[in-house]
Amino acid sequence: MTALGVGEERGEEEFRAFAAASGGRLLRTATLFTAEDPRDCPLARRLLVEALARTYARWGRIDGEDPYDLARVELTRGYLRRIRFRRGVREGWRGRGGGVPPGPGGDLGPLVQLRPLVRMVLVLRLHEGIDAERAGVLLGITAGRVDALTTRATRGFAAGAGPRCEAAARRALAAVRLPAVPVGMPERAVAEGRRVRGRVWVVRVLGVVGVLLGVGVLVAVALGEGGWG
Template sequence: MRSRHAFDDVRRAQEFRAYVAGAGGRLLHTATLLTAEPRDANPRAQRLLTLALARTYACWDRLHGEDPYDHTRRYLMIRFALSTLRYGGRLPFRPPPGGPLAGLSPQERLVLVMRLHEGIGEDQTAALLGLPAERVRAVQHRAMAVMLRPAPGSAPAQGARRRGAVMTGEAR
């Protein structure tokens, strides 16, 4: 009996390692966009992702066919939203100015990342955040207006194109 549990633990660890190897990069990019940190210096995003992955590993056996990526992503989004609610809609830190989404509020970043980067539907985003769909739509439009506004000192088309590439992970 003991060897069966040991085998199950080894199998579980191997499955989880394979999952993290495949999905970890995209999840880290999502967490980095949420925290508005630069790509190469993102300790808060790494901590957020570590918490989400720990939660996923803890309930790995109970997922029963549920997509682990969706589970981790959902917890990542909820954890970020709760951390901003704890501080009155603001983050307990000031995002560095070099971050691609630093000019947005935490709610705007959350909606924009969910809708555009992760491709989550408007109704599902609204349900996850506990907001009406109209509010999600308004927040998304407001965030897009900020993102499409040219950065000071840059050409309008280049600034909008650069920030749009950041959302898709194409910018380097």
């Protein structure tokens, strides 16, 4: 392992402190996304580490941005990738809850029955407090669609419709048990973040090489057509 520079070492310490302070909140959001039992949520924990690793990979380039917001974006994108590519678009967007049915002390109620996309809308809007427009950008849908899905989803938490259902949904989300953050999670995120940085560096180098090769081919073609005379 190479020695870290003073600035990089300080940045790593700051990231570890951020990960330790924000890991629990992010893990709760991940658990609500996946609808897993908070006592046993392997997918949510994996999503957390991946999100923090990608945040760490950008840590030195954060300029006035909220690191929690960046980590939440990565968390959302990570779950979307699983829905779309690992489970398939049709199953991921139309299938029912993707988590383990919770038991006593981890009751997620109607959340388990929601489709993954609807569940994400509900969590981002009511648990994380993101406005409809921003949630739509994150999920790749319109703000109007976000509002419609939120209204539909909240009806499962109370009778009727409107503010009463929304308030009941907020209470249900807030009441979900806080999952235990795995020991050593910040260190694991740093290790994976370094690998992410390495992959990004390799991609950039290959991109530069590809451009140079392309320029060389164009020059060779031009010289061949024009000749030397």
